[in-house]
Amino acid sequence: MKILAKYEFDELVNKWIAEDPREVVGATHDGTKFVFDDIDDAEELRLDYDLTMLSPKKYFFPQRERLVQYDTNENDYAMVQDWSEESRIIVGIHPYDLVAIEQLDDIFIDAQGDEPYRRKRENSVLIGVTMQSVSEHSFAASMGTARTETGYDLLVTELEDTYAIEIGSEKGSGLLEEAPTKEASLEEVEAVEEQKAAVESKFEKGIEFSPKQLPSLLKEGYDAVEVWDEYADGCLSCGTCNVVCPTCYCFNVDVVDYMTDEVGETRRRWDGCLLEEFAAVAGGENFREERVARHRHRLMRKGNYLYERFGDIACVGCGRCTKQCVADVADPSEIYNELWRSVNA
């Protein structure tokens, strides 16, 4: 573990901004909310944020992305891969978002071999931060994601006038090479541990059982119609809970021509299983036509389906869906707890 004075850390970030070929982005405030965005100066960082609007997954899997451009005017029918390969230094990622990115890496890189994702992800650097503030909507501690020992290249913890920096990879240590770091003292290492433990007691919300029980709970509770109906009745089916989720990875691909059938492109954009059209297929069939089926599907997927397939509990407890749901029917901790009580009744 390394120690840098706060002003030295700022100088280091500014040096990356000035000299590193990668774009430096970080947790910042846009005037109304916290977001991950470009920063021109380390002063713009807000490492004390509670929750950002979207997770940093947008840097590897952008909301909208052009994949291929085609031109059939050329004799060789040119098809050009056209996604951005831009990599970034991302400063200030909370542990639950680091966990979410690890899950997305498994899916996009290992399982799907998704090149647009891999190219952007591979050379990017993830600089995590130990949470200082906790959103009232978050229940990450109960999901075991309020802290993590993996998934970061560097992990920064605020001490009094210094930052303690844990090294997670060679990519991370490389960024510290020219910084005037000191080795952390035994007391400082202990102070970091205390910080991480203290954060976990700040959460107001939590699931009332172990996340390990979630896949089984959902299997048993699949037919607990009264619970699912209660929430689906108020659901607007707007897809917000999907697109603000740090682990949702579904997308829709459109072919868009440039007003001629000869030249055009394919684009993908984030999709969501709450949207009515999501499970509609050619021929007019829709596998989840009812709102309640879509609402349940999201919660099944987060807690059971993705576990069955990849071994991951895909809800990291960040609370974004809860915060952004205007109908207040998205909170996974509330729904899972109610299901728990219903199944145990």
Added chain:
Amino acid sequence: MSQTKMKPRVAFFDFTGCEGDQLQIINLEEKLLKLVEIVDIVSFREATSAHSDDYQIAFVEGSISRDHDAERLEEIRSNADTLVALGSCATIGGINAVRNSQDFDTVQKRAYGDDADRIDSWEDAKPAAEVVEVEYEIPGCPIDKDEFLRVVTDLVQGREPSLPKYPVCLECKLNENTCAFLREDICLGPVTRGGCDAVCVSEGTRCWGCRGLIDNPNENAAFDVLEEHGLSVEEVTEFYNMYFGWQQTAEVEQ
């Protein structure tokens, strides 16, 4: 190759409305040049004095609100192979339909004062599809230029044009907008058809619903949300009526 294809002949017509949708087409600027490469515009009062009744695709803007409108629209319908309604007024009644829920004499007097008697308007302003068969609709107040081009291109290429089925909320989140409700405002984004790139909320205001209701809105839930944000039942109804009035009346009649 496109040069050898027959360019469809296209005409634009306006009824009760502000002609703001046709203005959007003029505003296509350099894309307008691209547009005339794939279609022949044979009638477009805002852009040319030329006129012909020989066309395959007719775009009609504005709501239908008197006998003379209906007669003209029927004639356009009989000339065209494909009729496309353009903008909120032609697709969902638009702002004109706000009067449908009000006392008609008062409405007429308010608009025309002493000349009210000389106006032969219907009590209800109607979307084009209430009067004739309409193949496709491009909603919006005004229309989205890119969506218009997409529909035209689809028609020229022989594809079935389609509208997004998702609500405005989705585009707001993709744009990382601060939710209007989270800044203590109100919004119809959760039940309004997307496709506008959430332009109003992106600019810091709210969604008024100009693209009409999505196909299967959860209206009870939307009402609850608005009431929880401080609106009375009357205020919710008024907010809804600005653009959704016709669709809601049509729903009740079904």
